Amino acid sequence: MKAALFYGMHDIRVQEVPDPxxxxxxxxxxxxxxxxxxxxxxxxxxxxxxxxxELPHLRGxxxxxxxxxxxxxxxxxxxxxxxxxxxxHLVGCGRCRWCLRGDYQLCVSRGLSAGRRxxxxxxxxxxxxxxxxxxxLPDGLSASEAALLDVYxxxxxxxxxxxxxxxDTVVIQGAGPIGLACVEMYKLGGADxxxxxxxxxxxxxxxxxxxxDAVIDSAAADVSEAVMDMTGGVGADIVVEAVxxxxxxFSADVRMAARGGKxxxxxxxxxxxxxxxxxxQQKELCILFSNSYGRWDGVPEFGVALAQLAAGRLRPxxxxxxxxxxxxIGRAFETADNKRTSAAIKVMVEP
Numbered sequence: 001m002k003a004a005l006f007y008g009m010h011d012i013r014v015q016e017v018p019d020p021x022x023x024x025x026x027x028x029x030x031x032x033x034x035x036x037x038x039x040x041x042x043x044x045x046x047x048x049x050x051x052x053x054e055l056p057h058l059r060g061x062x063x064x065x066x067x068x069x070x071x072x073x074x075x076x077x078x079x080x081x082x083x084x085x086x087x088x089h090l091v092g093c094g095r096c097r098w099c100l101r102g103d104y105q106l107c108v109s110r111g112l113s114a115g116r117r118x119x120x121x122x123x124x125x126x127x128x129x130x131x132x133x134x135x136x137l138p139d140g141l142s143a144s145e146a147a148l149l150d151v152y153x154x155x156x157x158x159x160x161x162x163x164x165x166x167x168d169t170v171v172i173q174g175a176g177p178i179g180l181a182c183v184e185m186y187k188l189g190g191a192d193x194x195x196x197x198x199x200x201x202x203x204x205x206x207x208x209x210x211x212x213d214a215v216i217d218s219a220a221a222d223v224s225e226a227v228m229d230m231t232g233g234v235g236a237d238i239v240v241e242a243v244x245x246x247x248x249x250f251s252a253d254v255r256m257a258a259r260g261g262k263x264x265x266x267x268x269x270x271x272x273x274x275x276x277x278x279x280x281q282q283k284e285l286c287i288l289f290s291n292s293y294g295r296w297d298g299v300p301e302f303g304v305a306l307a308q309l310a311a312g313r314l315r316p317x318x319x320x321x322x323x324x325x326x327x328x329i330g331r332a333f334e335t336a337d338n339k340r341t342s343a344a345i346k347v348m349v350e351p
Contacts (some may be wrong), residue, residue, distance in 0.1 A: 001016070001017060001018075001019050001020075001124055001125040001126050002014060002015070002016060002017075002124065002125050002326060002351070003015065003016075003017045003058050003121060003123065003124030003125065003326075004058070004059075004060075004123040004124065004326060004329045004349075005056040005057070005058060006055070006056055006057055006058070006059055007055055007056040008046075008055050008056075009043075009044060009045070009046050010044065010330075010333070012329055012330050012333060014326060014327055014329060017058070017124070019126060020121075020126060020128040022070060022071035022074075022128065023071050023072070024071050024072040024073050025071055025072075025073055025074060025130060025131050025132075026071035026128055026129065026130060026131060027067055027069070027070055027071065027074060027077060027083075027128075027129050027130070027131050027134050028067070028069040028070075028126050028127075028128060028129075029063070029065045029066065029067060029068060029083060029085055029126065029127045029128075029129050029134070030065045030066050030068040030125065030126055031063050031064075031065045031122050031123075031124060031125060031126065031127055031351045032064060032065040032066065032143035032350065032351070033063065033064055033065070033142075033143040033144040033146070033147040033348050033349070033350050034060040034062055034063040034064075034122030034123055034147055034349045034350075034351070035122075035147045035148065035150075035346050035347070035348055035349075036332060036333060036336040036346070036347045036348075036349065037061065037062055037150070037151075038176060038177075038178065038244065038245070038267070040059060040060075040333075041333075041337055042245070042268065042270055043059075044333055044337060045337070053117065054117070057119070058119065058121040058124055059119055059120075059121065059122075059123060060120060060121055060122025060123035060124065060127070060349070061087035061088075061089055061119065061120045061122060061150060062087075062122060062147050062148070062149075062150045062151065063084075063085050063087070063120060063122030063127060063147055064082075064083065064084045064085060064137070064143040064144075064146035064147045064149070065083065065085075065127070065143060066081060066082050066083060067079050067080060067081045067083055067134070068126060070131075071131070074131045076131075077134060077136070081136055082136070082137040082141075082143070082146075083134050083135060083136055083137055084134075084135045084146040084147070084149050084302075084306060085120060085122075085127065085129050085133060085134060085135070086133040086134075086135065086149075086153075086300070086302045087122075087129075087133070087150060088111065088118045088120045088128075088129060088130065088133070089110070089111040089117075089118070089120065090104065090105055090110065090111070090292055090293075090294070091104070091110065091111065091113075091118070091133065092104030092105075092106075092107030092109060092110050093107055093109040093110075093112075096109070102294050102295030102296070102297075102298060103294045103295070104294050104295075105291050105292040105293060105294045106291065106294075122147075122349070122351075123326065123329060123349055123351070124326075124351060125326070125351045135149075135303065135306055137306075138310045140310075141309065141310060143350075144320050144323070144348050145309065145317075145320075146306075146309070147348065148177070148181075148309075148316050148319055148320075148346065149302060149305050149306055151177045151178060151181050151319075152181050152184075152185070152305035152308065152314065153292075153301045153302040153304070153305040154178055154181065154266065154290070154292060154293055155178065155181035155182045155184065155185040155266075156185055156293060156296075156301040156304045156305050156308075157290055157292065157293035157294070158182055158185065158240060158264055158266050158290050159182075159185045159186060159189045160296045160301070161264060161288050161290055162262045162286075162288060163189060164186055164189050164190055164191035164192075164237070164238060165190075165237070166190050166192060167192050167237075168191050168192055168193075168237035168238060169191070169192060169193045169194075169195065169230075169231055169236050169237050169238075169258075170186045170193070170194045170195070170238045170239075170240065171194075171195045171196075171197065171223075171227055171238070171239050171240070171256060172186075172194065172195070172196045172197070172207075172212075172239075172242055173197050173198075173218075173239065173240065173241050173242055173243050173249050173252070173253060174197070174198060174241070174242035174243035174244075174249075174267060175196050175197075175198035175200070175203035175204060175206060175207045175215075175242075176203065176242065176345065177319055177345060177346045178242045178266055178267065179196065179198070179203075179207070179240070179242035179243075180206060180207060180210050180318065180319060180345070182240050182242060182266065183196060183207055183210050183211055183212050184210050184211060184313075184314050184315065185308075186240075187211045188308065188313060191238075193213045193214070194211065194212050194213050195212065195213065195214045195215070195216065195227065195236070196212040196214075196215045196216070197215070197216045197218045197223045197226075197227075198215070198216075198217075198218055199218045199219040200339060200340065200343070201217070202343040202345075203339075203345065204217065206318050206319075209315065209318045210318050211315075214230065223252055223256060224252050224255040224256040227256040231258070234258050235256055235257050235258035235259070235261060236256050236257055236258055236261060237258050237261050237262070238261060238263075238264065239253045239254075239256055239257045239261065239262070239263045239264070240264050240266055241253050241263065241264065241265040241266060241267055242266045242267045243267045244265075244267025244268040244269045245267065245268070245269065245270055246270060246271055247267075247269075248273070248274075249273075250265070250269070250273035250274065250275065251273070251274050251275070251276060253265075254275065254276055254279055254280055254283075254285065254287075255276075255279070257283060258283070259282075259283045259284065260283070260284055260285075261285055261286070262285065262286045262287075262288060263285055263286070263287045263288070264288045264289075264290055265288065265289045265290065275287075318345070319345050319346040320345075320346050320348055321342075321343065321344050321345045321346060321347070322335050322336075322342070322344050322346075322347045322348070323347075323348045323349075323350060324347065324348070324349055324350070325351075326349055326350070326351040329349055332347050332349050333347075
């Protein structure tokens, strides 16, 4: 099959690799769309120094397509069926305390099989997946829309960790795909007001289109002061940190949070952040960190996201700004990496 091999940072080569074979309990998915995630960009920028990733490797965990082959013992699926995929890097051991309670995203062996790291290969023609992580798609959902389900599931998990009350003001730092998904999920969750902060005009415009009640240009205003003015000096009941990376935004999250409020970190920081512990303690803040998603009260959060998307309650069309072929994946990553010039939100690759 044709696949993009990642040799490190910007070195991405489209090459022929052996076709995977579906074993017992496995499914081959012919990839029709795969999104470039912020974590893919961390690797592309070399922001995260990982020693457990072999080079070159295949990647791409935001994907959807159709069943190409079924392994032994797989029932309930048919070849040719359109499906979404909960990616392989979230698969836990199934035996530890975290897996048994449904928090497989916290498993210390997450993403490992026989001691080797496994990963979905959305940036290839075919991806080998576990049958229990496959979700049939209803008619009317495109593969590109379904490839956003990993993003939406992260937002579902965020709302579960820090649920809003009907009178709450929620401020979301960052209007990338995760931030936009949090806007939609917090509005569905009943938040009174959702405010989005970002430095890019296109991202703020997108936030308004998915339901934000107000936006703040972080490049033109002190976001903490703006939030305090907007809330009459009270602050935000919930602050969702969805920027991450190298951004020094965590201290502002704490400053704009209301007394007794919550700060939920969803974005993946790649450098240490500073915390004013005195201010956080005086405000009696609850500071939480969100890691992907799993099951909540036994219900798969990926499935919750799919139900909301299938019901037409979400606006996936706002996210997808660019689409490239697999052969042009280098340009796809350049576009996703240079949002200031490309105005990209979610870049899709169609193998």
